[in-house]
Amino acid sequence: MDKKVIAIIAAVIIIIAAVGAYAYTATNSPNTSVLRISTTTSLEDTGLLKELEAAYEKKYPGVDVQVVSGGTGIAIQYGERGDVDLMLVHDKTRETKFVDDGFGTNRTQFAYNYFWIVGPADDPAGIKGLNATEAFKKIAEMGQNNSNVKFVSRGDASGTNSRELKIWNSTGIDINSTKNSSSWYIESGKGMGDTLLLANEKNAYTITDSGTYLSFSKDAKIQLVPLITSGKDLLNIYTAIPINPQKFPKTNVQGAENFVNFLMSQEGQDIIGNFGKATVGQSLFTPLANNPLPA
Known part of the structure; x- marks a missing residue:
């Protein structure tokens, strides 16, 4: 065979091999230029995640943070399918199961605030001054007759909804049976912002994370007032969970690790601790790197 022909064939083989190697790499290696995050609506609705995202992308030029927001249940579903690299959620029971089942590598608690029970200013059920369990029980009793x-x-199976159901369970009331036969209990099936707006429209009570409430109330979007704002049952802890690359090899491990480290860094914790001061006059979240959880 002519040497020129042999050289051409060899060159073609090299090109084909290179293309194949590139295709294999593109298919099986993580895309380190994109960091995919699933998050709860409270971090998105308040605007905190947008600020953290901007600061992170400035620190790591060339990385595109792509965020999908939903309730914690939806965020976890994304993680279970390997559709994201990192989750930012707030439901300890499901978080622990997620890691124990091998979907996540570890849990890093980076911030907290409180769930608040809010309602009409005239408080028709008279719950102000009660604890969360007592308040829910009284709302149910009064709702039947008023x-x-x-x-x-x-x-919506979110972290907030999960906490609400936990409180209902502590009252001894079977809320699943009650809601099917009672008009006082209304399900929005939506995120926190939309639920607050619906509760405001209905002049109703609801449970909300304090950050979203403060964000929505600052522009008078809602007239509901905080009635119960503290207590162990209302502590709301936010956690970062990287997706396990052993289960999903295309996970952007480095990007997820960098984001968690950024959240816990002085810069990230300062952003969290200062967020809300300029707009509502107080922090919407408390950073956890150097602060103990409330007793």
């Missing part, structure tokens, strides 16, 4: 007492639930 058309002015209503409660709006997210009903």
